[in-house]
Amino acid sequence: MANKSVFFNPLSKDNPVLVQILGICSVLAVTAKLEPALVMGLSVIAVLAFSNVIISLIRNTIPTNIRIIVQLVVVAGLVVTVSQLLEAYAYDVSKQLSVFIGLIITNCILMGRLEAFAMANRPWPSFLDGVGNGLGYTIILVIVAFFRELLGSGTLFGYQVVPQCFYEAGYVNNGLMILPPMALITVACIIWVHRSLNKDLQDK
């Protein structure tokens, strides 16, 4: 029972981006196109799930005073592994993402979940929590990237979606959608929809 809610809560009711407000920087940075957003999401799921498990396994041996350094070393090791794997098997995407894969280390979702969940729970729930939160993050990333790529470049996954005749009729891509401020406004709109559906999340 508890495991189930640990896994499903982060998808909507306790979403890391919409409700916990973690990991915003990368949402702004990688969502101009769909493909990097999806790869980024998968990388975060992998790193988050395994770092949660590792920290949960050694949680009783970490001295409280140096826990941040221990957590960061674990995360950094995993991130280096993921970036090496991407370079080996998905070179083009890893080139697009280069800096941002490194910046997974400073993705607040990781530290937030490690501090709030893995430090106090057993490995299996921690693994589910990691996958659930990673999925919740990926969903938001993909939604934001979908709208930004569609409205900003008229493409999805690099293929043109807006028909040529629209452009001939005078339709113009909205260049503003490519800029980071519009990612903020897109996220704000998603929050708006999400909170109108979940009234208990609204601020008084």
Add this chain to the structure above:
Amino acid sequence: MDNLNLFIRSIFVDNMIFAYFLGMCSFIAVSKNVKTAFGLGIAVTFMLTITLPINYLLNTYVLSPGALTWLGPEYADVDLSFLSLIVFIAVIASMTQLVEMVVEKYAPALYSQLGIFLPLIAVNCAILGGSLFMQQRDFTSVGTALCAGAGWGIGWLLAITAVAAIRERVAQYSNVPAPLRGVGITFIITALMGIAFMSFLGIKL
């Protein structure tokens, strides 16, 4: 003169929040009232100001290609730059732990207010971002790194204080649609201020 120029540019033109959107998580969460926001801003400024020169020294004398030449000519070919991410984050994390202990001991009120966000300074992208920008832009002296770090920190402080002040007024006087209250409207405020700060882009001192 160049350092002063860089300092001013780091505050306004290269503002960490409004130009690069770094350090957003703690920015959104802690900007509810001006007092806490100011406290976190000071902490971030302090961290940027001390970690940037340290990372600059490490980068120049240990990490970048040929940096180990001072050990002897046979080390001239050593290139340790692939380690830079881990070294930077280790410096930042240990400094954060230090600051956390000091704040806990001497300012318990501030400590309880900042809560989980004090440890999160270690993963504040603004601080790692500062070090990565420093590496990318080939700063030429410790002074330059110090000025840039202080400038970015003060820019962050300025941004979070300004947005916190706006949020306080919005919460008091305006009728925001219920689902947008709190976080939603903060995103929109930040986005609009980001667009406004784009007008600083062309400025040269």
